[in-house]
Amino acid sequence: MLFVPDETRKRFRTEEAMMRTRAALKRVGLRPTRQRIVLGGLLFRGEHRHFTADDLHRETTAAGTRLSLATVYNTLNQFAEAGFVRRVCIEGGRTYFDTDTANHQHFYVEAEDRIIDIPAGRISLGMLPEPPEGYVIDKVDILLRLVRLEPEKQAPRGCGAVCRGAPERRGLMDRDLK
Numbered sequence: 001m002l003f004v005p006d007e008t009r010k011r012f013r014t015e016e017a018m019m020r021t022r023a024a025l026k027r028v029g030l031r032p033t034r035q036r037i038v039l040g041g042l043l044f045r046g047e048h049r050h051f052t053a054d055d056l057h058r059e060t061t062a063a064g065t066r067l068s069l070a071t072v073y074n075t076l077n078q079f080a081e082a083g084f085v086r087r088v089c090i091e092g093g094r095t096y097f098d099t100d101t102a103n104h105q106h107f108y109v110e111a112e113d114r115i116i117d118i119p120a121g122r123i124s125l126g127m128l129p130e131p132p133e134g135y136v137i138d139k140v141d142i143l144l145r146l147v148r149l150e151p152e153k154q155a156p157r158g159c160g161a162v163c164r165g166a167p168e169r170r171g172l173m174d175r176d177l178k
Contacts, residue, residue: 017045028082038065039075043085048100050088050115056097088115090143105142118144 021040025032042059043049051059057072076097079085088096088106096115098106105123107116123142131137 015041017041017043020044024084025082030078030082035067035071036075036078038067039072040079040084043079043099048098048117050096050098050106050117052094052096088143089141090115103139105144107144107146109146109148111148115143116146118142 018037018041021037021044022032025036025040030036038060039056042056042063043051053069053073053076056076057067057069060067060072076085080087080097083101084099086098086101088098090096090108098115098117100117102120104120105118107118108114109116125140128137128140
């Protein structure tokens with residue numbers, strides 16, 4: 001059996017993510033600039049995740065790539081417009097981004113400053129109001145805010161009922177980019 005060092009595997013995953021990013025950018029009419037390819041390579045090389053522009057900026061800096069925070073914000077907004085990531089807006093102008101673009105909602109844990117997926121189909125809305133004439137409802141965003149129970153009242157560790165079932169996930173890394 002051939003031994004492939006972890007560093008080599010990591011580099012191949014990153015290179016593959018960058019090639020997929022380049023192809024996807026071209027497909028939606030965005031020029032594959034160095035900044036877009038680097039950020040796409042960091043975002044779409046593994047599991048779906050939630051992050052802020054600040055998080056991604058720190059990650060690029062740690063990886064040895066120098067990009068301004070404004071460039072990271074601009075690129076993420078372009079990725080959101082292209083459908084590669086999804087914006088999750090928290091009060092006060094704080095915005096998270098989600099690489100899972102499938103229809104799903106989120107929990108927000110303010111004390112931990114993080115969001116957690118709620119699988120699709122776990123929230124049911126009874127009736128939505130009729131939109132004004134000339135408009136249609138594009139999407140419904142629901143953010144449920146959580147606070148942690150006191151330690152003696154916490155349930156056993158695990159994901160609980162919300163996590164049961166395999167949610168459908170979509171995003172750049174799951175699309176056929178060939």
